Amino acid sequence: MSAAAYIGAHNKSGAFLFAEQIAYAFLGIAVGCAAGAAGGIFGVGVEKSAAFGAAHFSLYVWFLPIVGILTVAMMRTFGKGVPTGMDALFKASHTDGAYFPVRNALFQFAGGWAAHLFCASVGREGAGVQIGASIGFGIGKHVPMHDADKILLVAGMAAGFSALFGTPVCALFFALEVTIVGGIRLRALVASLFAAFAAYFTAKLCGMTHAAYAVSFELSMDVSLFFRIFAFGALCGIAGLVFCGARKVAEKFFSFACKNAYVRAAAAGLLLAALLFVSGGRYSGLGTNLIAESFGGEVFVFDWIVKLLFTAVFLSVGFLGGEVTTLFVAGTCLGAVAGSLFGLDAYVAAALGYAAVFGAATNTLLSPVFLGVEMFGGASLPFMAVACLAAYLFNFDRSVYNQKKRETVSESIERRFNARRKRLLPLPQRLY
Secondary structure, three states: OOHHHHHHHHHHHHHHHHHHHHHHHHHHHHHHHHHHHHHHHHHHHHHHHHHHHHHOHHHHHHHHHHHHHHHHHHHHHHOOOOOOHHHHHHHHHHOOOOOOOOHHHHHHHHHHHHHHHOOOOOOOHHHHHHHHHHHHHHHHOOOOOOOHHHHHHHHHHHHHHHHHHOOHHHHHHHHHHHOEEOOOOHHHHHHHHHHHHHHHHHHHHOOOOOOOOOOOOOOOOOHHHHHHHHHHHHHHHHHHHHHHHHHHHHHHHHHHHOOOHHHHHHHHHHHHHHHHHHOOOOOOOOOHHHHHHHOOOOOOOOHHHHHHHHHHHHHHOOOOOOOHHHHHHHHHHHHHHHHHHHOOOHHHHHHHHHHHHHHHHHOOOHHHHHHHHHHHOHHHHHHHHHHHHHHHHOOOOOOOOOOEEOOOHHHHHHHHHHOOOOOOOOOOOOOO
8 A cells, every 4th residue: 555545545534523422422412411401300300209208207217128029129120130239320321232121221210219208328429320321222223333322321421420410520530530440431531521511401491400509628738737637538438448348248238147138128128217217317317418418517426337338338229319519528527527637627527528538549640630611610620639549549449330341451461462463562542
């Protein structure tokens, strides 16, 4: 091939791939609008269900065993043979032949609303992300483009997260980071960007509201402050590690203690209902009451760990929901009570913990930094970066999700060498 022909072929290829990204931008908007509408309706339903349940807490909490049984029955009857849950979502995002059907969205609507109506201590992110992912995959499988189903599934994850939490940039990087540990899925960048922002605006049109907290970050970074924030971030990393461990231990313990899923859900539901009743409902629902307490009320030193344990057990015995809101709660509570140990203002530490514990438990770095910026303003950026980096280092590569691990340098070199490829170094995948 002549030099001119070679250059022409590569220019054509580059133009084609650029046009493909333009197409993914429009597809991302479509996914974002659909997932944003579904996520917005789901989120509004969660808020109304949780508020109604809280108003009748003393009665409704005792229905948790029935909710657990019905949730297990729903998944066993209608979800038999269907890939469900976050593990199936991650598998579908990077495995040929795997799928994540729209039926998952229906499960999350029914199970999520029921859990919050009857005061279960669960979040909503897992449900929202799965709703968005199932919609993205459903659209992508009808698009005649290579890996469109996987790319739009990731875009749907970003859309679902953005719709529920109102943080589109955080949602973008969460979807790109969380599917591959230690890497970023750049091929899904454009679709996820447009999906996240489309979902954000669509959810607002559906009546979804998002919390805002006023915290002043008028601080001057110096060596002392840097190390104090880093140390606090390390503590947040350990807190995230605790949740990951509690989640896995709870799953193994209850599976071993009771083999029958129906009996397990009923017995654990009754025990959890009793504990929530004794606590007066302090740890029921999303836990936004504890976030409010952290930014202007009374927080107990054990609030963060109790909330984490409640959520870990609820999700382990079959209830549907998510972990992220609980991680926000735990981080703010931990910051409010431990900030003074590091010489930090309680509100500043609560804000840092809000993002850092989330990043530690999900094993993400950029996502929590942008979460902090979107929630607490641009002035928080350098402080969020330090705290979230420390949390990322001190979670010791653990995650509440069973994510795909990125290849190590040696594994990548060996694979590429065996395939006789010219490029041996594990360079990041280009966008186009």
